[in-house]
Amino acid sequence: MKLIVWLVRAFVFVLLLVLALANTQNATLNFLAGYAWQAPLILIGLAFFGVGLLAGLVSAFPGLVRLKLENGRLKRDLRAAREAPPVASEPPLPPVV
Numbered sequence: 001m002k003l004i005v006w007l008v009r010a011f012v013f014v015l016l017l018v019l020a021l022a023n024t025q026n027a028t029l030n031f032l033a034g035y036a037w038q039a040p041l042i043l044i045g046l047a048f049f050g051v052g053l054l055a056g057l058v059s060a061f062p063g064l065v066r067l068k069l070e071n072g073r074l075k076r077d078l079r080a081a082r083e084a085p086p087v088a089s090e091p092p093l094p095p096v097v
Contacts (some may be wrong), residue, residue, distance in 0.1 A: 023045075025040070027044055
């Protein structure tokens with residue numbers, strides 16, 4: 001199964017590499033206020049991929065911190081529960097007739 005996954009990954013990598021090498025012509029990206037950036041199309045695509053990756057990581061960071069804090073709290077609670085002396089429970093009383 002791992003071999004199939006690696007073959008699919010290699011195929012996708014080669015496909016994207018061929019696509020990138022086929023799109024090396026210059027493209028102009030126009031920003032607001034008259035600014036423009038002229039670069040190869042693959043470089044513009046890579047820049048937007050990097051910005052999207054960075055935005056995804058930044059947006060996931062607060063959730064990761066919250067989960068780490070909750071995990072620490074739950075570990076402390078579990079440690080305290082294991083260290084607490086066991087409570088002796090009395091058997092239930094028989095019903096009163």
